[in-house]
Amino acid sequence: MKPLEERLNDRLEQAGWGSGRTGQHPAGFTLPVREREHDWEVDELVALARRLQQAYQLQVAPDFARRLERRMVRRYAELQLQRGSRRRSFCSLLRARPALSAVLGLCLLFCLVSTSVLALAAQVSDPTSPLYGLKRWEQQVQLQLSGSPADQATLDLQFARDRLKTLPSLADTAHARAYRRALADLDQQVHAAAAAITELPGGAQQTHLAGELARLQRDAIHVLRGLLARLALPEQLGTTNELARLGDTVPLVRQAALTLPAHPHARATISFTGLDLQPGAHLLVDGNVSEETGTLQHGQMVFVLDGNGNQHPHSLGMLNPDGTATETTAITIKGAGTSGTPGGNQNDNGNKPTVTPTPHGNKPPVTPTPHGNQPSATPTPHH
Amino acid sequence: MEGIERLLDCARQGNAEALRALYHRFLPGIFGYMATRVPDRATAEDLTSDVFLQMVEGIHHLRAEDEAGFTAWLLRIARVTVAGYYRKREKQPAHLSLPGPAWEPTHAESLLLLESHAEADPVQWTQAREDWQAVVKAINHLTEEQRQVLVGRLILGYDVATVAHMLGKKANAVKALQFRALQSLQRQLGKPRSPMPALQKQQKEEGE
Numbered sequence: 001m002k003p004l005e006e007r008l009n010d011r012l013e014q015a016g017w018g019s020g021r022t023g024q025h026p027a028g029f030t031l032p033v034r035e036r037e038h039d040w041e042v043d044e045l046v047a048l049a050r051r052l053q054q055a056y057q058l059q060v061a062p063d064f065a066r067r068l069e070r071r072m073v074r075r076y077a078e079l080q081l082q083r084g085s086r087r088r089s090f091c092s093l094l095r096a097r098p099a100l101s102a103v104l105g106l107c108l109l110f111c112l113v114s115t116s117v118l119a120l121a122a123q124v125s126d127p128t129s130p131l132y133g134l135k136r137w138e139q140q141v142q143l144q145l146s147g148s149p150a151d152q153a154t155l156d157l158q159f160a161r162d163r164l165k166t167l168p169s170l171a172d173t174a175h176a177r178a179y180r181r182a183l184a185d186l187d188q189q190v191h192a193a194a195a196a197i198t199e200l201p202g203g204a205q206q207t208h209l210a211g212e213l214a215r216l217q218r219d220a221i222h223v224l225r226g227l228l229a230r231l232a233l234p235e236q237l238g239t240t241n242e243l244a245r246l247g248d249t250v251p252l253v254r255q256a257a258l259t260l261p262a263h264p265h266a267r268a269t270i271s272f273t274g275l276d277l278q279p280g281a282h283l284l285v286d287g288n289v290s291e292e293t294g295t296l297q298h299g300q301m302v303f304v305l306d307g308n309g310n311q312h313p314h315s316l317g318m319l320n321p322d323g324t325a326t327e328t329t330a331i332t333i334k335g336a337g338t339s340g341t342p343g344g345n346q347n348d349n350g351n352k353p354t355v356t357p358t359p360h361g362n363k364p365p366v367t368p369t370p371h372g373n374q375p376s377a378t379p380t381p382h383h
Numbered sequence: 384m385e386g387i388e389r390l391l392d393c394a395r396q397g398n399a400e401a402l403r404a405l406y407h408r409f410l411p412g413i414f415g416y417m418a419t420r421v422p423d424r425a426t427a428e429d430l431t432s433d434v435f436l437q438m439v440e441g442i443h444h445l446r447a448e449d450e451a452g453f454t455a456w457l458l459r460i461a462r463v464t465v466a467g468y469y470r471k472r473e474k475q476p477a478h479l480s481l482p483g484p485a486w487e488p489t490h491a492e493s494l495l496l497l498e499s500h501a502e503a504d505p506v507q508w509t510q511a512r513e514d515w516q517a518v519v520k521a522i523n524h525l526t527e528e529q530r531q532v533l534v535g536r537l538i539l540g541y542d543v544a545t546v547a548h549m550l551g552k553k554a555n556a557v558k559a560l561q562f563r564a565l566q567s568l569q570r571q572l573g574k575p576r577s578p579m580p581a582l583q584k585q586q587k588e589e590g591e
């Protein structure tokens with residue numbers, strides 16, 4: 001047997017209710033006596049519903065209906081008029097005062113242009129674009145408006161990620177300047193985020209943000225390492241420095257020692273001391289890559305060079321097999337018993353570089369190798 | 384009858400005829416709702432007027448596209464209007480009043496009543512008025528959903544599916560609300576003394 005509510009509803013439906021006949025009394029309301037006897041509880045509810053529906057108190061008085069209709073239509077017409085006049089009054093005001101409409105037009109145009117420029121600037125990723133400055137400004141404003149140090153740290157992390165995303169598109173020789181600037185921005189943003197997180201009070205939020213920073217650093221290392229092979233030497237040097245700052249293990253040269261040969265036809269040696277030096281690295285002399293590869297001897301990287309040059313190196317370094325590059329200007333030049341001070345170099349004992357000159361003079365020469373402009377350090381016979 | 388959706392569109396665009404049609408379609412429902420919520424006809428008429436005037440003010444901003452949505456919107460206005468009426472009445476200082484006309488029929492109603500109950504006399508009217516006040520009290524004890532189901536089903540004549548759509552409920556839930564509403568009314572009004580003796584009599588006559 002169906003539940004009571006179903007039976008009640010069936011009876012109401014049979015009585016014609018819910019068929020959209022509003023205001024009509026249900027037809028065929030009375031059921032066969034036999035069925036009614038068995039469902040007296042439902043019968044009583046149906047009867048109550050019917051009495052309610054037919055109650056004269058629920059019937060609308062025709063007088064009232066007419067009065068309300070007139071009142072409602074009048075109000076509707078008033079509202080229509082008001083709407084129309086509001087529209088008209090604004091238009092007529094603009095027509096009457098052309099200066100006002102011009103100012104309004106200009107304001108509208110200004111708002112439109114500013115919004116478009118700001119929206120465009122937000123999409124810019126090339127640091128050399130004129131809009132990039134605007135983007136930085138927008139981000140600074142966002143940082144200043146951020147409510148709490150935690151929000152600021154979150155924004156710093158977000159901006160750092162934004163910088164990181166732009167780097168791959170700039171990793172070619174055509175965008176060298178933009179790449180260097182984006183790399184510098186990344187560095188700045190990562191350090192800003194780290195500083196903001198350090199200032200946060202300890203707790204779950206700080207732990208969470210510190211975790212986010214660590215993840216960003218790992219991602220940055222991964223991305224930068226992937227870019228090394230596509231970069232020119234200056235950008236490789238910059239990227240290697242950034243990798244070191246991000247906590248990656250990269251070869252680091254502390255000092256270079258150039259040992260000049262005793263006679264012109266002998267060979268010079270350059271040895272590097274530092275950390276995590278990699279065998280198979282190429283020598284860098286004043287920013288140029290030599291074909292010489294070094295060997296690790298007693299923790300030092302040693303390069304043996306031809307001895308026929310006359311240039312003095314201002315910087316020496318290594319280009320490693322993994323694409324990282326490192327260089328130093330702390331060069332000690334050793335010769336047969338004399339010493340000199342080439343500009344910008346340092347010796348072991350202080351800021352002033354020491355050059356150990358050859359028997360024929362006190363200026364250590366470095367000359368390009370026969371393969372091009374890659375220099376090799378050689379003693380000069382006369383200087 | 385023209386589709387409610389089309390009437391709504393036209394009324395929004397400023398068509399007074401469409402507005403009239405909507406008014407005639409929904410007046411019985413809204414007045415019925417009011418009549419079951421307040422103790423006298425004059426108040427029910429005032430509150431009904433308020434609802435339709437608010438409808439006129441708000442129809443341009445209305446988002447409802449179908450009949451169920453529009454009905455739900457109107458009933459929401461009605462509910463808020465009734466709540467405002469009772470709130471205002473609570474704040475008013477208590478005052479003694481002579482026995483008011485309450486549901487004493489107007490001239491038109493008297494004609495209506497006399498037409499269907501020729502034998503009805505003032506005694507019966509008084510009885511009917513008191514009975515109706517008991518009905519209003521009982522209906523005020525129902526939940527808002529139960530009241531809306533009764534209005535939708537009994538006065539507006541909607542089927543269960545439309546009422547379910549209007550209330551955002553399932554058909555079975557509406558059937559249960561309908562059953563509980565009537566059962567609760569029956570319990571509160573009491574079986575021995577029915578709310579409308581005159582109508583009960585009429586029903587009996589019709590049965591014969």
